Amino acid sequence: MWDYTEKVKDHFLNPRNVGEIENPDGAGEVGSLACGDALRLTFKLDETKRIKDVKFKTFGCASAIASSSALTEIVKGMTLEEAEKVTNRDIANYLGGLPEEKMHCSVMGREALEAAIANYRGEKVTKEQFEVVCNCFGVTDREIIKAIRENDLRTVEQVTYYTKAGGGCAKCHPKIEAIIENVRKEMEREVAPVKPEKKRLTNIQKIKLIEETLGREIVPALKADGGDLDLIDIEGNRVYVALRGKCSFCPSSEFTLKQYVESKLREFVSDDIVVEEVRP
Amino acid sequence: MKPVYVDNNATTKVAPEVLEVMLPYFSDLYGNPSSMHFFGGQVQKKINEAREQVADLLGAEASEIVFTSCGTESDNAAIQGALDSYPEKRHLITSRVEHPAVGNVCTYLGRKGYRITELSVDREGRLDLDELKESITEETVLTSIMYANNETGVIFPVEQIGEIAKSKGVPFHTDAVQAVGKIPLNLRKSTIDTLSISGHKLHAPKGIGVLYVRKGTKFSPFMIGGHQERGRRGGTENVPYIIGLGKACELAKKNLEDENTRVKALRDYLEQKILEKIPNTLVNGDRVNRLPNTLSVSFEYVEGESILLLLSDLGICASSGSACTSGSLEPSHVLRAMGVPFTAAHGSIRFSLSIYNTKEEMDYIIDHLPPIIQKLRDISPFWKDYLKSQGKR
Numbered sequence: 001m002w003d004y005t006e007k008v009k010d011h012f013l014n015p016r017n018v019g020e021i022e023n024p025d026g027a028g029e030v031g032s033l034a035c036g037d038a039l040r041l042t043f044k045l046d047e048t049k050r051i052k053d054v055k056f057k058t059f060g061c062a063s064a065i066a067s068s069s070a071l072t073e074i075v076k077g078m079t080l081e082e083a084e085k086v087t088n089r090d091i092a093n094y095l096g097g098l099p100e101e102k103m104h105c106s107v108m109g110r111e112a113l114e115a116a117i118a119n120y121r122g123e124k125v126t127k128e129q130f131e132v133v134c135n136c137f138g139v140t141d142r143e144i145i146k147a148i149r150e151n152d153l154r155t156v157e158q159v160t161y162y163t164k165a166g167g168g169c170a171k172c173h174p175k176i177e178a179i180i181e182n183v184r185k186e187m188e189r190e191v192a193p194v195k196p197e198k199k200r201l202t203n204i205q206k207i208k209l210i211e212e213t214l215g216r217e218i219v220p221a222l223k224a225d226g227g228d229l230d231l232i233d234i235e236g237n238r239v240y241v242a243l244r245g246k247c248s249f250c251p252s253s254e255f256t257l258k259q260y261v262e263s264k265l266r267e268f269v270s271d272d273i274v275v276e277e278v279r280p
Numbered sequence: 281m282k283p284v285y286v287d288n289n290a291t292t293k294v295a296p297e298v299l300e301v302m303l304p305y306f307s308d309l310y311g312n313p314s315s316m317h318f319f320g321g322q323v324q325k326k327i328n329e330a331r332e333q334v335a336d337l338l339g340a341e342a343s344e345i346v347f348t349s350c351g352t353e354s355d356n357a358a359i360q361g362a363l364d365s366y367p368e369k370r371h372l373i374t375s376r377v378e379h380p381a382v383g384n385v386c387t388y389l390g391r392k393g394y395r396i397t398e399l400s401v402d403r404e405g406r407l408d409l410d411e412l413k414e415s416i417t418e419e420t421v422l423t424s425i426m427y428a429n430n431e432t433g434v435i436f437p438v439e440q441i442g443e444i445a446k447s448k449g450v451p452f453h454t455d456a457v458q459a460v461g462k463i464p465l466n467l468r469k470s471t472i473d474t475l476s477i478s479g480h481k482l483h484a485p486k487g488i489g490v491l492y493v494r495k496g497t498k499f500s501p502f503m504i505g506g507h508q509e510r511g512r513r514g515g516t517e518n519v520p521y522i523i524g525l526g527k528a529c530e531l532a533k534k535n536l537e538d539e540n541t542r543v544k545a546l547r548d549y550l551e552q553k554i555l556e557k558i559p560n561t562l563v564n565g566d567r568v569n570r571l572p573n574t575l576s577v578s579f580e581y582v583e584g585e586s587i588l589l590l591l592s593d594l595g596i597c598a599s600s601g602s603a604c605t606s607g608s609l610e611p612s613h614v615l616r617a618m619g620v621p622f623t624a625a626h627g628s629i630r631f632s633l634s635i636y637n638t639k640e641e642m643d644y645i646i647d648h649l650p651p652i653i654q655k656l657r658d659i660s661p662f663w664k665d666y667l668k669s670q671g672k673r
Contacts, residue, residue, distance in 0.1 A: 002585075012589065018659050033662055034622040036583065036602070036609065040661040057661035061585035061602070065659060137609065160609070167609030 004062060005096035011066035016073055019055040028115025030108055035137050035164065037064045037105065041071070041112040043120075051075050051083060056112075063102040070094045071109040074224060080117050086110065087150050088162070090224045103162045107147055133175050136168025141179060148183045156180070206269065207234055213268040214241075218261055222247055229261070237272045239265060242279070253277070281595040284641045288481075289430050289458055289574060289632035290599055295483040295531055298524045302485075305520035313517050314508065323519055330526025334490055337529040338475070339466035346491045346509045347522050351457040351478030352381040354491040355424075357502035357513070358453040358474040359385050362422040363394075365498035369421035371395045373450075375407060375436075376617035381476075382424050382455050383613070395419070404566040405434040405618050412441060416448045423452050427459035427475075431601050431614040431630055432565030433574025435463065442471025451497060457481055461532035462539055462571050473497045479521065483634075484528035488521035535635050543633050544572035546642050550631060551575050553646040558653050560666070562624055564601075564615060573633040576601070578615075578624035581663045582656040587629055590652045596645055601628040623662075 004012070024042035031038030037060030046052035054076055056068040070091050075083045088106035092098045098106055118124070130140035147153060147162040156176045160166045166176050201209065214231060222229055227247030233240040241261065243253050250256065254277075262275040285293070311320035313327050331342040338345075348354045359372075359382070374386050376398045390396045397415040399407055407425070416423070423445045428435045438454050445452040453474040459465070461482035467475065474497060479488035493499050493512065505514020554577055555561055564576040579587065584602025591598055601612030602625075610616065611625040620628070631645070657663035 012586070013593065015659060020661075020664075029661070033581070033626070036611070036622075036626045038661060057659060057664070059581065059660040059662055060583050062589050064583075065586060164609050 002063070002099050002102065004066075004099070007070075007094075007096040008063060008066040008098065011069040011095065012062040015056075015065055015069040017055050017069065017076075018057065020057055021053055021055050024116075026116040026120030028112045028117070028119055030111045030115055031060070032138075033059065036060065037108060039064070039068050039108050039112040041068075041116045043075075043116055045080075045120075050077055050079050060105065060108075061102075063098055063105040064108060066095055067091050067098070067105040067109045068112075071113060075113065080120065083113060084117055085220060086113060088147070089150060090220060093221060094224045100158070101161050103151070104164045107143075107162050111143070133179070134163075134165035134168070134172045137164040139163050139165035144176065144179055145183050148180060149187065154180065154184070201270065209269045210234060210239060210265060210273075213265055214261075217264045217268065221260075222256070227256075232278045237270065237274055239273055239275050240278045241275060243277060284594075284596045284644055286631045286633055286637065286641070286645070287597045287599050288634040289433075289630065291480045291486065292483045292634055293636060294480075294485050294524070295528060297531060298484055298527045301527045302520040302524040305523055309519075313519065314506070326523050327517055327519065330522050333526035333530045334477075337460065337465070337533045338477075338492060339468050339470075340492055341495060343510070344467075344492055344495055346493055346512045347517060347525075348489040348491050348503075348513060349487060349518070350489040351379075351455070351476050351481070352489075353502070354476035354478070354489045355379075355381040355453075355455055356385055357491050358476060358493075359389075359422060359424060360502045361474070361493075361499040362451055362453065363389075364500040366421045369419050371397070371417060371419040371421060373397045373399065373412065373415050373420060373423040373425075375399045375401065375425050377401055377405065377429055377431075377614045378424070378426055379430055379455055379457065381457075382426065386424075399425070401617050403619055405429060405432050405564070405614070406566055406569075407436055407441075409437070409440060409444065412444055416445065416450055420448070420450045423450055425452075425454060427454045427456035428463070428571050429565070429614060430458045431612055431628075432576045432618075433458070433571035433632075434565040435459065435569045435571060437569075439471055442473075446471050458571060458574075461529075461536070462573055464536055467492060467494070474499070479525045479528060482528050482532050484525040485521055488518060488525045490525070538635055540572050543635055543637065546637055546639060547573055547575050547631075547633055549639070550633075550642045550645060551577070553642075554649060557646065557650045561653075564618065564620060564624075564628060575631045575633075577629055577631075578620065579627040579629070579653050580623045581660050581666060582627045582653060584627055584629060586656050587627065587652060590655070591629075591645075591649070594648050596648065599630045599632075601630065602626045 021042040021044050025045045027042045029040040040057045043051050043054040054072045056072055058065050058068040074086055074094055088110040091106040091109045130142040133139055133141050133144055143163055144159055144165055151162055153159055156166055156173050159176050166173050219229055226245055228244035230242045232242050247253055257275050257277055265273045311323045313320055313324035331345045334345050335342040372386055372394055386396045399411050401407055425436055425441050427438050442452040451473040454472050455476045457476055457478040460477045473494045475492040477490040480486040501512050503514050508517055560580040562578050564578055584600030588600050601615045615625045615628055
């Protein structure tokens, strides 16, 4: 039996926002009966261009249904610009995590959202534009590359868990291996130039980089759990933040600060950063 | 929550009578059956009795019974034992629907240079015996075909298979893990050379199995060690479990009639009601040649794991051949080999009954299953599409 979190069970047993919106502003569908899971997502925007209503229909296992339900809860109220930044990790985090073998369910959610937004904008995202790497499950190189980048994947097995690619006849495993190697090289090249710069930051650059990192890496994940964070002050290597929303009374806020916020800032800004909480 | 347990092809409850006879051999009667003193000797006597009980259920001689640790060991021993006996022959015949205990051994041997023929099955899960005839060559060392399939319950014509193998001088092994205790066997009048049993499928505990080896069959041991089991399986006997399995076989023989009348009637009742109450449902496998306790059904447009978890929430324990439950991404190899369409393969559920099931439990399932399927179909994008295509909405 899979070790599902209570939140996964809750969203499976009581899925939110089931259905199909008539005359939606955007509609996206991914997966198929043959593949064993599929998700049809429809949304409607309000006058301020925020997602007013969003509904899903899903064929699949418990984690597929829970991921779909979570996705709709996450994006409701967002602008499309905000929604398109939602990653599969946000969906998994919202559910308190998924078994790694089931991460493809969260990826399916993100892909359906992407397809629905593209549909709203009149863009056509078709598989034909990309190379199909895994014929058993019809997975393209684009999807594999995206999963590797967003989830820091390193092995073929992980790619299968996240995208299903390679989960059938296994003939594409060498191809997937080659893609992993390429993408990881690219990722290293992208990260590498940042490192020497770490020491040479001016104060202004540093503040800017901290702000960017908070906005890109940290705040969206906290928001997915109903929390938030404000930057209060920066003194040398000390960063003072205030936790907001659910985070402010979360028993694991200390953990969040040290293990998550601090480690992200150390990774992206400077190795000597210390994060401290300012209480109101 | 008291479970409604209908997953007996996965494992069964240890019969209380079985547990009772086992207990003294964990405490007071701990002697080693190989010992010369009376303390070991009295244990040896009980093991001999258990061997008789197993032989009696199978219609075999006690000397043909080899105790092992599980069904998987029995399968490995049967296959390896044959290969070792005929090292010059490099071809095996099996089917596409075997349990992994045979299937994966064959895959492994394929990598080691053996040629493997996997016989196909038709839509009903039946073998083509002509394909078997054509496959056998001078090179063939063993034919290993299961007695009855664990997922669908389809019973294979093992006597005919054995006849064909025998006529070409090829030994025949059958994995009878699902058949023993559910249908009558008589190995004295059989073409089977070696046959595997697993204790925990017939109300004995997990961790005990049997390999039947017909007198005169060439065989070399898989587990090499001491003189136990007349040199055919080394290792000190798992005394309490062997004695438990003996008792379980004695009970199974008594219960065979109940299994094939009352249990079969319960299964048929469950099947009939499910088909009646839930549209777009199909039964997987040959409904005539089928174990009396097994029902594999597919519900179109929904996925098996979701069904199982909703059933589990109500205390109903079944299993599925869907991708998500197998831990792989594809539906079970059995359903794929049968060519069950994808609309149905992902939504397959197996109910497997035992003598402990009751009519009330069947009614409980029949009451609760239709709303579960309906709930999942309401969530499924394909169900509405299907209804539209039928002009129903």
